[in-house]
Amino acid sequence: MMKKLLKFSMLLLFVASCSKDDSEPNTITIDPAQKEPLTTTQVNTEIDNAINTKGTFNWKDASSHLVWSATVHGNNIVSIGFGNSKNDFDRSKSSNSTAIQNQLLKIIQQYEGVSLDKILISSDQYLNIINVIIKKQETIIALRKSQFIRYIEPADYKYVAIKNGMMRSTSSSGSSGCGYESEVLSASNYTTITPNAKVPWTFYQHNIPNAWNFSSGSGITIGIVDTGLSPNQTLLGSSFNTGNSSGRTVQKFGVYVDSIWxxxxxxxxxxxxxxxxxxxxxxxxxxxxxxxxPVGVAYNANLIIYRAAANVVLDGYQEQEGVKKAFTALGNNANVKIISMSMGYVFSVGKIEDGIRYAYSKGKLIFCAGGTSTSFTTFVGVIFPAWMPEVVAVTGVKEGNTYQKCDVCHTGNKIDFTIVMQRATSGNSVPVNSYYDTQTDYVGGSSVATATTAGIAALVWAKNPSWTRDQVLTKMRQSSNFYPNKDPEFGYGNINALLAVQ
Known part of the structure; x- marks a missing residue:
């Protein structure tokens, strides 16, 4: 009884402190040399220096001046993660999240000197996150003094676009990882099986066709966070249940807002x-x-696809918001077992971290791409969010007896699995169905490796429907080349799908 009274008294004290009338904000003195924001070149240089020296960059480690400077160049949009501790991200598990949020908004109002409607963009329904407009450096400094701040990040600073000298518009046209191309498949890159389906050459590298004797993914739902699903590819629409594929569902959702507003x-x-x-x-x-x-790895699995971004490089407010929303939605969907995302960013994004941790807390098995070199990401190792502990990181390798990363793939000690997806001689990658009906194409990089691994996980889980995420993952590790060891560049290596389902 005494413990309950003490807890209640502390909560009352907290609420009282939040509602206390502090109409006059404390004076914050800023060094004259830091009263003007850094240029975008200077901001990017500081980020690059951190990546080169520490291997990564996080806004938590940045000065308030750097955070504010990036905010100024990012339409003054700021994302704030709050809570009673660094792990207090789930709003439903926070007894005082509303009180904390109100306190932080009051601080912002005091220092910005404007009404709430000019500040608050959105308050996340599931996570302890608010998106706000902040124009003054003093506000950033004051907020960072609060014990309830988990992170404060510029939410619309387009580091990648600025770095490449192209302030990318919201249109995905010509953007990284995109294209509607098609290519006729070489007969050497597939094998035809009943009833007349093409099995990509890479599937045989992982014993997937033999694994189909035990499992085809039936009853398992894979959630994919990506750029959406073509309305012109009926094999992933009205013909999803044809031939040997039956009794399953495909659903597609859009959470990406194509707007600078x-x-x-x-x-x-x-x-x-x-x-x-x-x-x-x-x-x-x-x-x-x-x-x-071409047939998919888990040709009897259910599919849920979220259009969460315009392209694979998650640069800017709307794309990062979209990915966060997709992960929380998939986390809340009890039917979803596996989540696959073949997109990423150069450094961590707090709201995406929260979304992934939320989905992970719901028991989801999450696969993310380790990184594919583009003009945006050639200078980093394993990209975010693949290096998060809640995520299984995947990359691609070439065929052959020795491990060699694919020409455009990233490796590193955060990688968990590899998929053979590049031919040694021709350089051809994985045959897939293209954007339009009856058309095919080749797709490579850590992206296709990740989606392939998610499909293998569905085979394992369908064979063992009562298993937990950890049991599925353990079986996949045990069925990989390097197990029980872990290679510093390639993780547990290539998965033998047949062993994984036996």
């Missing part, structure tokens, strides 16, 4: 406007039928 909440729908998401859905779940087209 942070208050806008109207999405541009679930349809893929890039091409990348369609390819990932194909390699993971395309049906096994008589159309003479």
């Amino acid at each position: 942070p208050w806008s909440t109207t999405t541009d729908g679930p349809n893929d406007q890039c091409g990348h998401g369609t390819s990932m859905c194909s390699v993971a779940t395309a049906p096994r039928n008589n159309n003479g087209l």
Whole structure:
């Protein structure tokens, strides 16, 4: 009884302190040399220096001046993660989240000198996160003094676009990882099996066709966070249940808002406007039928695809918001067992971390791409969020007796698994169904490796439906080349899907 009274008294004291009338903010003195924001070049240089010296960059370690400078160059949008501790991200588990949020908003109002409607963009329904407008450096400094701040991050600073000298528009046209191209498959890159489906050459490298004698993914739902799903590819639509694929569902959702306006909440729908998401859905779940087209790893698994971003580089407010929303939605979907995301960023994003941790707390098995070199990411190792402890990181390697990373793939000590996805001689990658009906293409990099691994996980889980996430992951590790050891560049190595389902 005494413990309950003490807890109640502390809560009352906290609420009282939050509601105390502090109409006059404390004076904050700023060094004259830091009254003007850094230029975008200077901001990027500081970020690059941190990556080169520490291997990563986090806004938590940055000075308030750097955070404010990036905020100024990012439309003054700030994301704030709050809570009673660094792990207090789930709003439903925080007894005083509303009180903390109100206290922080009051601090912002005091230092900004404007009404709440000019400050608050959004308050997350599931996570202890608010998105706000902040224009003054003093506000950043004052907030960072609060014990209830988990992170304060510039939410719309486009580091990648600035670094490459192209302030990318919201349109995905010509963006990284996108394209509607198609290519006729070489007969050496597939094998035709009943009823007339093409099995990609890479599947044999992992004994996937033999694993189909035990499991095809039935009853397991894979959630994919990507650029959406093509409305013009019926194998991932109206023909999802054809041939040997039956009794399953495909659902697609859109959470990406194609707007520079942070208050806008109207999405541009679930349809893929890039091409990348369609390819990932194909390699993971395309049906096994008589159309003479590539089959997916888990051809009897259910599919849920979220259009969460315009392209694979999560640069800017709306893309990062979209990914966060997709992970929380998939986390709340009890039918989803596996989440796969073949997108990422150069350094950590607090709201995406929270979204992933939320989904992980719901028992989801999460796979993320270790990184594929583009003009945006060639200078980093394993990218975010693949290096998070809640995530299983995957990359691609070339065929052959020795391990060699694919020409565009990233490796490092955060990698967990590898997938053979590049031919040694031709350089061809993985055959998939393209954006349009009856068309095919080749897709490579750590992206296709990740979606392939998610499909293998579905085979294992379907064979053992009562298993937990950890049991599935342990079986996959035990069925990989390097187990029980872990290679410093390639993790547990290539997975033998047949062993994994036996």
